[in-house]
Amino acid sequence: MKVIYTDKSQIIASKVAENLGAPLGEVKKSRFPDNEIYIRADGLDDRTVIVSSLPDAESIVELLLLIDACEGSEVSLVIPYMAYARQDKRFNTGEPISIRAIAQALSRGVARIITVNIHEPDVLKYFGVPAVNISIAPAVGEYLAKTAIENPLILAPDDGAWPFAQGVAADCGWDCNHLDKTRHSGVEVSIRQKDVGVAGRNVVIVDDIISTGGTLTTAAEMLAAEGARSISAACVHGVFSGGGYARLIAAGFSQIASSDTIERGCSVISAAPAIAEALRR
Incomplete structure (x- = not known):
């Protein structure tokens, strides 16, 4: 098992790897001239843990790319902080249920998901794979x-x-x-x-x-x-x-x-x- 991370979750990912006794992989991030994100995860294992908080929209895009880069590996996705978790209701016609849209997108290519004190645990139903919420x-x-x-x-x-x-x-x-x-x-x-x-x-x-x-x-x-x-x-x-x-x-x-x-x-x-x-x- 190898632990990898998105850019804004390097510290917590390294601590998770230490607690698991698992190696911490290297993830390279750069940008194309038009500002598009480039991601490369080196030396993936048969089983991969991705640790990625989602404090902003760019982190979501980065995570989607990293999940796709792990094709062929069994991925456990850890989302310590889940953005959009409080946008779980539609109050007016034409509004999205934002957490549903993001949860469904993140479920593709992963085997299971762990969240930490997500604001409303009921939103776990929107993930398309088994998902659990833990409390610290x-x-x-x-x-x-x-x-x-x-x-x-x-x-x-x-x-x-x-x-x-x-x-x-x-x-x-x-x-x-x-x-x-x-x-x-x-x-x-x-x-x-x-x-x-x-x-x-x-x-x-x-x-x-x-x-x-x-x-x-x-x-x-x-x-x-x-x-x-x-x-x-x-x-x-x-x-x-x-x-x-x-x-x-x-x-x-x-x-x-x-x-x-x-x-x-x-x-x-x-x-x-x-x-x-x-x-x-």
């Missing part, structure tokens, strides 16, 4: 246990993220709760006052994804007003679009941690051990 909530909890945050209150920004928060808190037996969030648009949210006992507590807000940071900023304002001792954040996928990371720092977050599904400066949690274990299973 325990790894987030393990990381927090090693920090200087004493007896944290693990808080989900809404009830949808509560199961993830419970997974983070479970092994250490930390207190866990959730806020009441209402989303009004893609960028506008409101959070209702809710007594979650934050006064004097070290609060860690956890979620599968931090995009613009707007939800967490709104939550932090309310928690600070209620007397939280400190406010930190931890997530799986650190998108931080539109200045999201800086927005959280300005809002008073003392620590911000994400995993390496998207490679950031704050990627201090690795999804690689959980991915390797899923591949072994």
Whole structure:
């Protein structure tokens, strides 16, 4: 078995290979004069693991080319971060179900697919091959246990993220709760006052994804007003679009941690051990 990668997933792919005890292949990427992408994967094996997060449209094109380059090899595709996973419904006539279109395209030429804390697990049905979603909530909890945050209150920004928060808190037996969030648009949210006992507590807000940071900023304002001792954040996928990371720092977050599904400066949690274990299973 050989592990290969797309350009923006080199680090997590190398960690997956290390955890598997498998060789890391070389993938060459260049461009033609008209800016088209050229891909070449050297020394493919009979079985190949492709590790490819999809933070943008170009990564999707690169992955499609890499899958085609692996023709003749049994491919296990690992998608640590799946773009378009939140575009899973059609609200108006003429709109695509974007995740369906991408999932179906990526299914051609692969034997199985593994995703990591995909935003809506129901979208796995759109893949044309067996697909499983794994959670690294325990790894987030393990990381927090090693920090200087004493007896944290693990808080989900809404009830949808509560199961993830419970997974983070479970092994250490930390207190866990959730806020009441209402989303009004893609960028506008409101959070209702809710007594979650934050006064004097070290609060860690956890979620599968931090995009613009707007939800967490709104939550932090309310928690600070209620007397939280400190406010930190931890997530799986650190998108931080539109200045999201800086927005959280300005809002008073003392620590911000994400995993390496998207490679950031704050990627201090690795999804690689959980991915390797899923591949072994």
